[in-house]
Amino acid sequence: MNFIMWRARNVIQIVLVFFLWDSVFSDPDRVVFGYNRASILTYVFGILIVRAFVLSARAVDVAGEVSSGDLSNYLVKPIDYFKYWFTRDISSKALNLVFAVFETILLYLLLKPPFFLQTNPLYLLGFVISVILAMFIFFVILFITSAVPFWMPEVAWGAQFIVVMVVTEFLSGALFPIDILPRYLQNILYLLPFPYLIFFPLQVYLGKLGAMEIVRGLLVSLFWAVALCFLMKTIWNKGLRVYQAFGR
Amino acid sequence: MIWFTQTKLLVLFLTGKILRFVFFATFLLFLLKGANRLAGYDANQAIFFFLTFNIIDVLSQFLFREVYRFRPQIISGDFDLTLTKPMSALFKSLMGGVDVIDLVTIPPLFVAVFYVGSMLNPTILYSVFYVLLLINGLILAAAFHITVLSFGIITLEVDHTIMIYRDLTNLGRLPVDIYKEPLKGILTYFVPIGIMISLPAKALMGLVSLPGVLWSLGFGAIALFLSIKFWNFALTKYTSASS
Numbered sequence: 319m320n321f322i323m324w325r326a327r328n329v330i331q332i333v334l335v336f337f338l339w340d341s342v343f344s345d346p347d348r349v350v351f352g353y354n355r356a357s358i359l360t361y362v363f364g365i366l367i368v369r370a371f372v373l374s375a376r377a378v379d380v381a382g383e384v385s386s387g388d389l390s391n392y393l394v395k396p397i398d399y400f401k402y403w404f405t406r407d408i409s410s411k412a413l414n415l416v417f418a419v420f421e422t423i424l425l426y427l428l429l430k431p432p433f434f435l436q437t438n439p440l441y442l443l444g445f446v447i448s449v450i451l452a453m454f455i456f457f458v459i460l461f462i463t464s465a466v467p468f469w470m471p472e473v474a475w476g477a478q479f480i481v482v483m484v485v486t487e488f489l490s491g492a493l494f495p496i497d498i499l500p501r502y503l504q505n506i507l508y509l510l511p512f513p514y515l516i517f518f519p520l521q522v523y524l525g526k527l528g529a530m531e532i533v534r535g536l537l538v539s540l541f542w543a544v545a546l547c548f549l550m551k552t553i554w555n556k557g558l559r560v561y562q563a564f565g566r
Numbered sequence: 567m568i569w570f571t572q573t574k575l576l577v578l579f580l581t582g583k584i585l586r587f588v589f590f591a592t593f594l595l596f597l598l599k600g601a602n603r604l605a606g607y608d609a610n611q612a613i614f615f616f617l618t619f620n621i622i623d624v625l626s627q628f629l630f631r632e633v634y635r636f637r638p639q640i641i642s643g644d645f646d647l648t649l650t651k652p653m654s655a656l657f658k659s660l661m662g663g664v665d666v667i668d669l670v671t672i673p674p675l676f677v678a679v680f681y682v683g684s685m686l687n688p689t690i691l692y693s694v695f696y697v698l699l700l701i702n703g704l705i706l707a708a709a710f711h712i713t714v715l716s717f718g719i720i721t722l723e724v725d726h727t728i729m730i731y732r733d734l735t736n737l738g739r740l741p742v743d744i745y746k747e748p749l750k751g752i753l754t755y756f757v758p759i760g761i762m763i764s765l766p767a768k769a770l771m772g773l774v775s776l777p778g779v780l781w782s783l784g785f786g787a788i789a790l791f792l793s794i795k796f797w798n799f800a801l802t803k804y805t806s807a808s809s
Contacts, residue, residue: 323726323729323730326730326733327729327730327733330730330733330734330736330737331733331736333737333749334736334737334739334740337744337745337746337749338604338740338744340744340746341604341605341743341744342597342601342604350600350601351600470574472574472575473574473575473578476574476575476578476579476582477578479578479579479582480578480581480582480585483582483586484582484585484586484589485585487586488586488589488590488593489589493590493593494593494597498593498596498597498600499592499596500596
């Protein structure tokens with residue numbers, strides 16, 4: 319039931335974004351923020367697919383396990399907790415992807431938007447690599463926010479609410495393409511990991527970036543994946559030292 | 567200690583809510599800067615739709631927060647205790663607890679509505695229409711929440727229903743005019759987000775006639791009446807199975 323509702327909520331959100339941009343681009347020849355009707359509506363449909371890859375993650379439950387003390391069950395077992403959750407994440411993404419493809423086809427048939435199909439294999443390769451890096455970055459971000467309950471067990475969901483439901487939702491490009499913002503704001507955002515979750519992979523797919531920009535973006539994604547992974551391990555090591563298995 | 571914990575929670579969720587508001591408002595401002603108009607509305611008008619959505623959304627969360635705590639009562643059978651008390655079980659389940667976080671955000675939101683609304687130069691009559699339809703929007707929100715409670719009694723499911731309601735009302739962050747038929751019709755009459763959120767804002771802009779206002783008020787009254795009927799029906803299905 320949780321899963322179906324999560325999918326239904328994704329679709330409702332896409333409907334809002336779709337009609338918002340459909341309204342702005344009611345004139346098919348209009349070009350705003352460097353997008354035409356086909357590219358912006360492809361971006362909207364792309365959100366549905368990329369979200370299924372990147373933002374659907376079972377690791378959102380980790381904070382609850384730390385806060386309830388259920389983490390202890392894993393600490394005494396000979397398994398790697400991170401790899402365990404990463405595996406669960408991958409299986410969850412596979413399931414979400416199946417539904418996302420079905421929803422995309424259904425919405426495409428219902429709304430009949432113009433669609434930009436990328437045929438350049440280099441852009442497609444860049445898109446796939448950027449999505450894989452984005453999946454890892456989001457997983458690590460989730461684990462970092464999930465460490466908050468080590469110090470404040472009662473605010474397990476508070477940190478995730480801010481980081482996942484508010485900051486990631488807006489700054490990743492899951493609601494609007496980042497490049498509608500003024501240049502100075504974009505430059506600040508590009509220094510953060512969030513635009514590399516949704517916005518950057520879709521820019522690569524749409525062919526809006528040159529080869530050097532794609533390579534640079536992939537390197538920044540890689541930097542964030544490594545840096546955040548290091549940060550996550552440091553925080554978790556410190557967290558495990560103060561972990562008192564509250565609730566057990 | 568409990569006070570400290572609650573303060574931390576309040577600060578976290580308040581920060582999250584303010585950030586979400588600021589992010590969407592910023593997006594809307596820059597969008598309208600580039601696109602000039604949205605479904606025929608200028609920047610101030612579009613922002614006013616968004617603020618009106620927030621007023622109804624925040625007020626209904628503030629007033630009807632107890633709905634979010636209803637499911638455990640049904641599951642555990644604690645709802646029996648509510649039924650035995652000499653007060654309306656509906657009132658207790660609907661408005662038995664308020665959300666302090668929303669109390670903090672309501673005053674600045676009213677100031678923003680007043681400020682942006684005054685820039686639209688409304689007449690006194692249109693302002694009265696706006697207030698009436700805003701109250702009607704809250705009545706419709708109450709009807710929604712009563713229906714969610716009633717479904718909760720029958721199906722033991724509240725959390726998902728209320729989140730779907732929240733997502734549907736989110737479609738009212740922007741004027742319903744951006745949607746195409748049949749979705750626009752559905753959002754106006756079937757899931758009356760249009761009457762609940764878009765119509766008050768339109769009334770202030772002088773886009774709603776007196777018969778339109780009266781019709782909407784009648785719609786709100788009927789929706790509330792039907793939701794209470796549904797609640798009474800749902801109560802007959804309550805088995806108190808877990809107690």
